[in-house]
Amino acid sequence: MSEQAALFEPQFLKQLDRLALLTRRNIAGQMQGERRSPRRGSSVEYADFKPYTPGDDFRQIDWNLYARLEKFFLKLFVAEEEITLHLLIDTSASMDWGEPNKLRYAAQAAGALGYIALASLDRAQVTSFGGGNEQRIPAGRGRAGVPPLFNLLNRLKGNGNTSLLQASRRYIQTARVAGPLLLCSDLLTPDWEEALRTLGRRPFEITVLHVLSPDELNPPFEGDLKLLDVEGGESLDVSADLDLLQRYVERLQAWREEVEHFCTTRGINYIFVDTSLPLESLLVSVLRERQIVR
Template structure:
């Protein structure tokens, strides 16, 4: 039996959280929330800085008059929400230490549990290979099915992220908060995000990368082989190559974030080396996705942060690559490749390096 996703102490912390939404969602069943259909008022929850693509109708103009900065009003959802969890299970996710797929399963599980604890409805769709979908569940008793489904997921096959998202928007009922966990190592990520944002989902993108992808610690000659197919590439990993790789990665992440900001998508960069519980409990509250017992930052800190924020272009970049320099001697896995170590002797036995 696989190791549980969470311990009971962390689950009790999740019980104190709630999902925030920018607008009222019409559900079929009343959850643990105030419902305008039954005469109760909207429950205001918090503010967060305005970003391009947000609904300007939710701007607090009184606060703008005092602060000269735009802030969005956030509300606890008024009726049952339909929560949509999309999880990338392509082979590139099953890599890194800590493992990207395990981290993404935990992100999905924690977010889903928060929804179930508030009597919302949760649906999980895994894409990779043939893809799997968990029938929607509701209430805390649904957490057993949720955790079991996530623990059984395995990486495999290949993924066309754009095709998956186009199919999803055609079949998904009751758009609501949507959590997408992926490393976005797919050329169609721009089309995929555009498709999701064409329907009234409130999207949070968890861009999951392993520390070995963010800051690879390698030196020498390597053959890079994509775990999802593609021709090998031979490189010489010297200091200049690694510097350019890190610059390209930073630029790629910034472009994705800018693209998301232009469509009202909350972008969260995830480094799997970050302690999971601390990351989940702080980052999603800080980004206005969840509400806890205590606000993670004061309004004035939010103002200061918003003053530093800039708006960048929305052109979609290519994923960072390492350029070929010389014949290979070793191979290992980087963001989109599995490589084998041949040693100094071409006839020696191969070793597989897991990262």
């Protein structure tokens, strides 16, 4: 079975072919693609004019403007260039949990956006971090970049704990160009605020996909339990009665609202997703409504 088939059904890929990434900013890329850029180039859309100076290309002279003003002006066009989509995936042990599995859901969401970018001749690169093990594939371009992207995403496994802050610091130091950035994480780390501040130091257009499972939102537990920290913390003995579960749900909701407020006040797209939401609904409804894709 191919990596594409393992990650997505062929019919789903056909749906992705009809989508495109949206960006709020004009971002200068590295090569010509299908994205508007602040640079001047030779596309079909006028951007501006400038007076002719010796050495300029005569082919860019606007002869209609010369007929009116009897002066030479060059036509400047909006260049259409690629962007680089940055995909960051939390692979700490807490992500490899729940039904549907959070890590698998994050990998598919990242894979879908990566496929959309590559199919549009943009670039996509993915970095996973967790348990001290960071994996990365460099930015691929075009459909040739799809197999390595899907291959890495299919091999992701949750392991140990992670410092989202340290991973973010490394990333802003090594990323060659800015662009849209998708962070897929459950944010179950005490340094999530500083990590997002760190990513914001580069001109990324950040989207946080906050991934939690249905069992985390409404735990189906009751009675006396021992809760184990999958990332190596202390265990906790609890008695799961209705009052405790209600207080848990309220505190979880308050935390989610805190994260959303933190993001929105800093221009970060915050998207909470319950992994029971079908991936198709996330792509064609939620992300389209939030103007991540069109």
